[in-house]
Amino acid sequence: MAGLKTGMVLGVALTVWLLGPGPMAPYRRALLNRSAPQMVLVLGGDVDRERMGARLARQLDLPLLVSGGSNREYATWLLQEERLNPERVTLDYRARDTLSNFTSLVDELQSDGIQHVLLVTSEDHLARSMAVGQVVAGSRGIHLTGVPVACSPDCEEEGRLKQISDWLRAMAWVITGRDLRDAANLGPEAR
Numbered sequence: 001m002a003g004l005k006t007g008m009v010l011g012v013a014l015t016v017w018l019l020g021p022g023p024m025a026p027y028r029r030a031l032l033n034r035s036a037p038q039m040v041l042v043l044g045g046d047v048d049r050e051r052m053g054a055r056l057a058r059q060l061d062l063p064l065l066v067s068g069g070s071n072r073e074y075a076t077w078l079l080q081e082e083r084l085n086p087e088r089v090t091l092d093y094r095a096r097d098t099l100s101n102f103t104s105l106v107d108e109l110q111s112d113g114i115q116h117v118l119l120v121t122s123e124d125h126l127a128r129s130m131a132v133g134q135v136v137a138g139s140r141g142i143h144l145t146g147v148p149v150a151c152s153p154d155c156e157e158e159g160r161l162k163q164i165s166d167w168l169r170a171m172a173w174v175i176t177g178r179d180l181r182d183a184a185n186l187g188p189e190a191r
Contacts, residue, residue, distance in 0.1 A: 033143035044069030054082035068095035123148035135170035
């Protein structure tokens with residue numbers, strides 16, 4: 001009988017933690033958000049992603065944000081070729097990797113009132129980028145919808161270990177505000 005009571009108390013406590021106000025509330029908002037997308041976010045690394053993102057932004061009349069994409073001159077030319085209004089495009093080069101694609105932007109997106117983003121990346125990168133993005137963007141109440149860009153025959157399946165380690169880095173960033181990779185590489189100047 002004591003085990004049943006303990007289980008019920010723990011169950012109620014977990015339910016309150018998950019459904020009540022607190023650290024899970026932004027994730028719940030992001031998960032349940034069914035509003036129309038407000039922006040297209042392209043994770044750089046492939047010009048096909050940028051082209052797809054530009055077309056999608058033009059078709060849906062949404063602003064485009066390219067994080068860590070091709071060099072500025074090429075990107076500008078590509079966006080002109082796709083007839084995208086340059087005033088609706090942001091090229092952001094702060095990201096070093098998939099995690100920083102999100103961490104360098106998420107607070108600005110939140111302060112701009114963005115709640116739903118179309119995330120454009122290669123199909124072989126989508127699972128990891130969504131896992132990372134849902135943790136980081138979800139912590140700010142931002143819903144992501146993945147848009148895969150075909151990469152065949154050049155697709156290379158990403159390893160499970162890479163997905164898990166980047167997800168853990170994302171969780172650590174949400175909790176501490178720091179990237180574990182940066183914390184592990186403290187040089188003399190950072191101490």
